[in-house]
Amino acid sequence: QLRLVQTGGGLVQPGGSLRLSCVASGPIASDYVMGWYRQTATKQRERVATILWGGAINYADSVKGRFTITRDNAKSTITLEMNKVKSEDSAIYYCYGRSPSSTDYDWGQGTQVTVSS
Secondary structure (H helix, E strand, O other): OOOEEEEEOEEEOOOOOEEEEEEEOOOOOOOOEEEEEEEOOOOOEEEEEEEOOOOOEEEOOOOOOOEEEEEEHHHOEEEEEEOOOOHHHOEEEEEEEEOOOOOOOEEOOOEEEEEOO
8 A cells, every 4th residue: 555656776886975765645644663774786675774763773783973864744756865884884764664564574676876986
């Protein structure tokens, strides 16, 4: 039921910034778990950032201090602000979400982020 459409991504130089957005087809409530996940070209997987149902935010150690996740329930949108990007940040980024009534996560289509000079 929760359909997620991503925008953003692309090529960015090391040290630069990039913004990813994810829009849900319907309203998202504060009890929805929403976040960002990434997979590298070697298929290494990492949960980047998550907003929990109570509003608490968890970041992967690799992105703390550089990435910021936000949500806007009124606009059914979550974003990922990527700052001071590194080559290690190159990956396909997926937004995800889960309502309390869902047993599985719903996923966006994925967005390629490439950090290169």
